[in-house]
Amino acid sequence: MTCLVIVTITSGLWQSPPDVEAQEVEQSGTPTLEELKVLGAQNSIYRKLDSHVEDAERPVADLKEFRETIEPVLRRVCYECHGAETAEGEFRVDTLNPDLLQGDDASWWLEVSSAVGKGEMPPEDGPELPDDEREAIVTWLAKEVQKSSRLQRERMGSSSFRRMTRYEYNYAMLDLLGIEFDDADLLPPDPISPEGFENTSETLQMTGEQYSTYLELNRNALNRATVSGDRPDVLYWGISADTSAPRKFAESEKAKEQTKRQNAAQAARSRQQANRYSFYKHIPTGTTAPATWTFEGAVEAWSPSTTRPNVVKSSEYAIVLPHRRRHVIDLGNRLPDEGMMRVRIRAARTSVDDDAVPSLALEFGWQVNIGRRESYRISNHNLVVDASPGEPKFYQWDIPLSNLKSRNPKRTSETLGDKHVNPSEFIRLFNTSDDQSADIQFDYVEISAPLYEQWPPETHRAIFVDSANRNDEMEFAREIISRFMRRAWRRDVTEAEVDLKMELFASVRPACNNFEQAIVETLSAVLSSPRFLYLATSDSPDNKSRESNDFELATRLSIFLWCSVPDDELLDLASQGRLRKPEELVRQTQRMLNDKRHERFSKHFVRQWLNLAPLEFVSINRKAYPQFDDSLMDAMQQEPVALFEQVLQDNLSVMDFLHADYAIVNKQLAEHYGLEAAPGNEFQRVRLRPEDHRGGLLPQAAILAMNSDGTESHPLKRGMWLLESILNDPPPPPPPAVPEIDLADPEILKLTLRERMEDHRNKAACMSCHVKIDPWGIAFENFDALGNWRTERNEIAIDSQAMLYNVHELNGIEGVKRFLLAKRQDQFARAMIEKMATFALGRTLTFSDRAEIEQITAKLRKNGDGLQSLILELVQSALFRDTSS
Numbered sequence: 001m002t003c004l005v006i007v008t009i010t011s012g013l014w015q016s017p018p019d020v021e022a023q024e025v026e027q028s029g030t031p032t033l034e035e036l037k038v039l040g041a042q043n044s045i046y047r048k049l050d051s052h053v054e055d056a057e058r059p060v061a062d063l064k065e066f067r068e069t070i071e072p073v074l075r076r077v078c079y080e081c082h083g084a085e086t087a088e089g090e091f092r093v094d095t096l097n098p099d100l101l102q103g104d105d106a107s108w109w110l111e112v113s114s115a116v117g118k119g120e121m122p123p124e125d126g127p128e129l130p131d132d133e134r135e136a137i138v139t140w141l142a143k144e145v146q147k148s149s150r151l152q153r154e155r156m157g158s159s160s161f162r163r164m165t166r167y168e169y170n171y172a173m174l175d176l177l178g179i180e181f182d183d184a185d186l187l188p189p190d191p192i193s194p195e196g197f198e199n200t201s202e203t204l205q206m207t208g209e210q211y212s213t214y215l216e217l218n219r220n221a222l223n224r225a226t227v228s229g230d231r232p233d234v235l236y237w238g239i240s241a242d243t244s245a246p247r248k249f250a251e252s253e254k255a256k257e258q259t260k261r262q263n264a265a266q267a268a269r270s271r272q273q274a275n276r277y278s279f280y281k282h283i284p285t286g287t288t289a290p291a292t293w294t295f296e297g298a299v300e301a302w303s304p305s306t307t308r309p310n311v312v313k314s315s316e317y318a319i320v321l322p323h324r325r326r327h328v329i330d331l332g333n334r335l336p337d338e339g340m341m342r343v344r345i346r347a348a349r350t351s352v353d354d355d356a357v358p359s360l361a362l363e364f365g366w367q368v369n370i371g372r373r374e375s376y377r378i379s380n381h382n383l384v385v386d387a388s389p390g391e392p393k394f395y396q397w398d399i400p401l402s403n404l405k406s407r408n409p410k411r412t413s414e415t416l417g418d419k420h421v422n423p424s425e426f427i428r429l430f431n432t433s434d435d436q437s438a439d440i441q442f443d444y445v446e447i448s449a450p451l452y453e454q455w456p457p458e459t460h461r462a463i464f465v466d467s468a469n470r471n472d473e474m475e476f477a478r479e480i481i482s483r484f485m486r487r488a489w490r491r492d493v494t495e496a497e498v499d500l501k502m503e504l505f506a507s508v509r510p511a512c513n514n515f516e517q518a519i520v521e522t523l524s525a526v527l528s529s530p531r532f533l534y535l536a537t538s539d540s541p542d543n544k545s546r547e548s549n550d551f552e553l554a555t556r557l558s559i560f561l562w563c564s565v566p567d568d569e570l571l572d573l574a575s576q577g578r579l580r581k582p583e584e585l586v587r588q589t590q591r592m593l594n595d596k597r598h599e600r601f602s603k604h605f606v607r608q609w610l611n612l613a614p615l616e617f618v619s620i621n622r623k624a625y626p627q628f629d630d631s632l633m634d635a636m637q638q639e640p641v642a643l644f645e646q647v648l649q650d651n652l653s654v655m656d657f658l659h660a661d662y663a664i665v666n667k668q669l670a671e672h673y674g675l676e677a678a679p680g681n682e683f684q685r686v687r688l689r690p691e692d693h694r695g696g697l698l699p700q701a702a703i704l705a706m707n708s709d710g711t712e713s714h715p716l717k718r719g720m721w722l723l724e725s726i727l728n729d730p731p732p733p734p735p736p737a738v739p740e741i742d743l744a745d746p747e748i749l750k751l752t753l754r755e756r757m758e759d760h761r762n763k764a765a766c767m768s769c770h771v772k773i774d775p776w777g778i779a780f781e782n783f784d785a786l787g788n789w790r791t792e793r794n795e796i797a798i799d800s801q802a803m804l805y806n807v808h809e810l811n812g813i814e815g816v817k818r819f820l821l822a823k824r825q826d827q828f829a830r831a832m833i834e835k836m837a838t839f840a841l842g843r844t845l846t847f848s849d850r851a852e853i854e855q856i857t858a859k860l861r862k863n864g865d866g867l868q869s870l871i872l873e874l875v876q877s878a879l880f881r882d883t884s885s
Contacts, residue, residue, distance in 0.1 A: 033659045033695075033814070036821040041655070045117075045138070045826050046854075046861035059147040061099040062140065070140050071098070077127040078112075100148040106847060113141040114729075119823075124807055146851040162201035162842055163534050164559075165190045171564035171600055172532075176487055177225040178459040180403040183217050193844065195835075196611040196725070198604075201843040206533070218527040222520045224338060224402045225459040232336065237302050237447040238309030239329055245280040245289070245317035252289035278327040278429075281318050281441070291319055293328040295367040298416040298424040301332035308448070311346075315443035320350065323358065323433040324629070329445055333411040333423040339450020341399045343427060347442035348387035358438035359384045359681050362397050363428040366408035368421055374406050375428065382432055382681055385440050392442065401449060432631055432681060434668050463523070464516070473515055477505050477522070484523055489531040490558075490565055491551040492575055501526060535559060535842065550574035553585075557875060560840040561592045563600040582876060589875050593648070593868065606644045609835045610697070610725050612637070615706035624711050625786045627672070635669045636702040636787075642683040643697065644867075651866035654832050655825060658726075659696040659817045661688050672701065672787070690814075693782070693789050698722070699813055701787030708785035715777030722776045722816075727824065728831030731773055775802035779810040830857045833870060840874060852879035 031039060041047070074093055080086065082093040093112065097103030115121035117138045122129055164172060166184040173181040187210060193200035278291040293300050321327050335341070349358055359382040365375025383395045407425065414423040427447065431440050456464070463484065469475040481501050485493045505522045512518040526532065535555060554566040554574040566574070570588065573579040579588065592598060607613070615637060620628045642664040647656050663675065663686050670677030670686060673694055677686050688695050697703060707717035724730040781800040784790050791798055800812040808823075810816050820828060833856050838845055845853070856873045863869050874880055 032690075033817055033821060034661055036818060037653070037655050037659070037825075040821045040823070040825040041861070041865070043822075043825075044829075044861045046829070046858040059101060059151060061101045061144060061147070063098055065140055066098040069136055073129070073133045073137060077122045077129050077133075081122075081126070098144075100144040101151055106145065106148050109141055110145065110847075110850075113138060113145065119807070120805055124805070142854070146854060148847075161534065162199070162204040163206050165199045165204065165563075167600075167604060168199070168559060168563050169533075171562065171597075173221050173527075175562075175564045175567070175597075176484075176527075177221055178462055179221065179225050180400050181221060182403070182405060183220065185405070186217065187213055192608075192613070195838055195844060197608045197838055199608075199839065199842045204842075211528070214533060215524065215528050219520065219524040222523055222527075226463060226516055226520060227338075227456050227460050228514055228516050231452065231455040232339070232450055233306050234308075234448055234451060235304035235306065235334060235336070236308050237304045237329075237331055237445075238311070239302055239445045239447075240312060240315060241280060241317040241319050241443040242312070242315050245282070245319075248280050248291060249282070249287075249289040251292065255290075278319055278321040278325050281320050283316060283318055288320070291327055293330065293426075295369075295373075295422045295424065297419050298330065298332065298422050300328070300330040301416055301424045302330060303332060304334055304447075309446070311444060311446070318441045318443045321360075321429060321431045321440040321442070323431050323436055323438050324631075325431055326363070327429045328426050329428070329447070330424055330426045331447060332416055333408065333414075333425065335411075335425055336401055336450040337407075339401055339452055341401050341447065341449040342451055343397045343399065344394050344446045344448075345396075345429065345442050346392045346394050346444040347385050347440050348389055348392035349385050350389055350439040350441050351437045352389060353437060356433075356435050356437040357384060357386055358431055358433040358435070358440045360395065360440065361430040361432050362399070363430055364399075364404055364425070365428060366406075366411075366422075366425045368408065368410050368423075376405070377430075378404065378427075384681075389441070398451075434631065434671070463519070473509075474502070474506075477515075477519060478502055480519055481505065481522055481526070485526050486571065487565065487568075488526050489529070490555045490571070550577055550579040553579055553881060556840075556880065557585075557588065557592065559842070560875070561589070561601050561871075562595070562597040563604055564597065580881070585876060586872060589872055590868075593871070598648075599645070602644050602648065603641050605836065605839050606641045608839060610640055610703065611721070612640065612702060612706065615702055618706055618708065619710045620705065620786065621711040628786060632668055632672060632701075635666050635672075636700075636705060638683065639665065639669060639700050640697060640702055643700075646685065647867045648871075651868040653865040654829060654860075654867050654870060655821065655865055657697045657832075658820050658825075658828060659698075661695060662686060663688055663692075663694050669701070674789075693813060696817070697726070698780075698816065699783060699787065704780065704783045704787035705785060710785055712785055713781060713783060714785075715781060716773060717777070718780045719773040719775070719777030723773065725835075726820075726831065727827055728834050729827070771805070775804040775810055776816065778802040779812055779816045782812055826857070826861070829861055829865065830854070833857050833860065833874070836870065837874060837879060840880060849879060852877055 078093040081088045082091050084092070084094060091108075091111075096105045096108055096112070100106045100109055112121075116129070116134055166187050166189070169187075170181050170184045173179070190198040191203040192198055193203055277293070279288045280291055281288050319327060343362060345360070347360070349356065361377055361382050362379035363375055364378045365373065367373035378399050379397050383397070385395065387393045408423055410421055410423040411425060412423075414421045416422075416424060429442075429445075431438070454461075463480060465480070465483070467476055467479055469479055478498060482493060482498045485498065485501065501522055504525055505518055508521045509515075509518040512521065551571070551574045554570040558564055558566040558570060569591075570579065573584060573588070578584050615633075620633075622628060643657070643660075646652070646664050647654065663670075663673070664683050665673065665675065665677060665686055666681050666683050667677050668681070669675075673692065675686050675688070675692060675694070677684060693699060703721070704713070704718070707721050708714050720731065779800050779802050781798050782789055782791065784793075801815070802810045804810055804819065808819055810819060830853065833853055834845055837849070837853065837856075856870075856877055856879070859873045860866075860870050863873075
């Protein structure tokens, strides 16, 4: 007996049901964008879907309705252009097999459904298609497609067998071993699928060279997580302004004498060099000297001590760090490799203005010689320096030394003082504030390393647990190895599997210096097993769909929402056979979304869904956009994720991605957009006005900048991005030998951007694609390459009006939003689910998944479109729970 969920469409598909709120909106005149959300939702096809379960031995194609109702309409409106005599685009509707269950034309019927449902067909100059007939075609196809999709799913199934992505591997090692881990960067980059995802099974296989790298990475990670021997001594660097300032004042006086003998150009270069740094200030007199730094000879390096230095209560000198400036503290070559580095700074802001609250970031770097150097940020959060002027207080970072991704390669092989090779390393304080009055003043910095809260550290104790078996190596080893295997392999392990690893332990133990080293070698083999590196499911009989066992479900859920391995609670529930129970699955999903680890999901899903990778490679023209800097780029990259997080945590409607009356921005982005925002660099919710031209994803700077050339906007890129990422309706690839716009032609150069696009589009080979792409991109023209709003370009008024399918007018970005909210809510909701399902399943969706996607979309639309609701519906669906998925 086959259980089918048949989705039928009730009458009134194209009319809104009576609703007081909708009626009030209609009576108010031209609806606002927020009101259009209400109206568009009321017109949703999915909200009128009537789902019910039928039992049948075998679903049967409804050919009777096709012959009596559908075919006569198609003959009248379609066959003239797509029939025996014409067949435009080499596509015939008259020869399509209406039996979608047994025939081979289901994918072509999907094209028909899409074109008719979206109003693209018949064309404006073609036969008229009344709404009731359009409804009949879409309704019949919806039922037949669902029956065909479910039948194919039962027959064929599909596979998502793949290895972990690099980022999943990083997170899994972090959660298993408790150490910050980003060594997967040593592995080759993960390929990106045509849909824009990095975690697709079709692309994630492994080479022999990659496997060798995994072996090395796993061993190194375990060595970092475990220790042997006594607790190492702590080294202290205590640097006070009173100690370092006199030398800099002497250097400054000498530089002034040299400047007198320099020509104007040399003097200007000297001043420019000095202005790059912070400066020392003599507090009683107010005189200053640049806090310059040089790597040569390691003359700036400070020596550590094994005793903690005394901190003076007050200082005669201070170091002033203006906004966007850096201050280098050279630590020499004795910074340890493991443990924690603590950096403490006694600081205050210099301004009494409450809006001028600066923040500090911490960087690390080294410079071997003129041509070999590196520096990068190591703090994962900025310290807000809120101490009042004259009342400094200590601020602190704790940085795992094992997280330093790059160390000076000469630090252990060369001595300090060599004029040609410098083995020294430094930290660098960076005032990230953009407010010109947000200076920071500090007089003392203390660095201490390596610090351990306990010895052995917690990462070691998590592996070498307290046990009554400690005095019996073989029994203790078995306990350690079996516990670790369960977490790493994400399931209960058999005695036979543990026996094999114990044989390995016994074989390596004589060659190891101690018990811990032998355990590390054995656990490294556990992590190098395909059972850890691959996300596999048990074989399904006849390759048919079947429900996952609880351990497979635990892995799928944790990889989806945490990008990592299941925790003990998930594994325990799986072992008890309770995870698959609907109420428990919902409870665990909510728990995981409330856990901080869900932020990994937000970050990686948003990045892949919106295809944000190109943003890193756009070279912004600094002359055209002098306000652009690294901190603005950081804020731009964070904004889409911050909006996603807000919608997720508050279970807001996914339609907020199309438009919202708020933005999630920090102070720098708010200034970039011309918005009012509270001081500080934290992202916050800001209310928007219509004249702000913001809200949702479409007008975000990241989206607009990555779809530009760094100097000017790029309508084609922007149009294609919207079709691919927002509507999941990518245009076909261009035909071969498509002519490019000849920018060497002086006549072409005289044309406006819009005229060039129209000239290109009018070529026969280009028209069919560009008529679907260009109007979307032209409507974004009020935004420049960096996402600034503009009304003219080169003193010529911007024309952002376009006609979509020669029917729908898109009047700028507001016109795009209006059209999407009024006529494309269903398409966006389904596209969002398709994108998230692709990410959650780790594979490309197929026709056999369509029925489930439609079912999830219908439930989402009926239940208010909440983002958390979407995730809950997805994880409860057969699409997520079945092994074949």
